[in-house]
Amino acid sequence: MRTKNSRNLIRMVAILALCTLMLTGGAIQAQGRGGGRGGGRGGERMDPTQMLAQMKGRMETQYKKMCETLVLADDQQNKADELFKKAQEEREKLINEINGDRSKMRSAFGNIRKTQENFMKELEKLLTDEQKERFELIKKEMAERRSQRNR
Numbered sequence: 001m002r003t004k005n006s007r008n009l010i011r012m013v014a015i016l017a018l019c020t021l022m023l024t025g026g027a028i029q030a031q032g033r034g035g036g037r038g039g040g041r042g043g044e045r046m047d048p049t050q051m052l053a054q055m056k057g058r059m060e061t062q063y064k065k066m067c068e069t070l071v072l073a074d075d076q077q078n079k080a081d082e083l084f085k086k087a088q089e090e091r092e093k094l095i096n097e098i099n100g101d102r103s104k105m106r107s108a109f110g111n112i113r114k115t116q117e118n119f120m121k122e123l124e125k126l127l128t129d130e131q132k133e134r135f136e137l138i139k140k141e142m143a144e145r146r147s148q149r150n151r
Helices: 002-030 048-070 074-098 102-125 129-149
Strands: none
Touching: 048 074, 048 129, 074 102, 102 129
16 A cells, blocks of 8 residues: 555656646746756847747656656547647747847747646646646646745
8 A cells, every 4th residue: 555655646746747847848948047948058048939949849748757757548648648749739830930039038938938828727627536646746836836926
C-alpha cells in the first residue's frame, strides 16, 4: 500500500513540475531571461520565427511527458493529441501575428497563455476521476507559484 501511495505522490509531483514549466516557460523566454535555453546570445532578442520554433519544441516535449505521467488510455491520448494540435496551431498563429513588432508581444503572449489555459481545461475534461484529482492538485500548485512570482 505504501508503495502505491509513493508512486502516486511521485506522479503528482512530476505532473506539477511539468504543468508549471508549461505555463511559465513561455513567459520567461518572452522576457529574454532564457539564458542557456536559447534566450539569445549576448543580449540578442529572438525573432518570432526563433520564438515559435523554441516554444513549439518545448511545448511538444512537455506535453509528451505530461501524457506519459497521466497514463492516458488510447482514446484519451487521441483526443488529447487533437486538442494539443489545435492549441499548437493557435500559438503559431499568434506568434506569426507579432511579425517582429515588439509592441504586439505582450498581448500575443497573453493570448498564448489563454490558449494554454483553454487547452488545459479541455484536457481535464478527458481525464478519469482519479486523474482529475491529481490534475486539481497540479492546478493549485501552479496558482500558488504564479502568485508567489507576481509578488
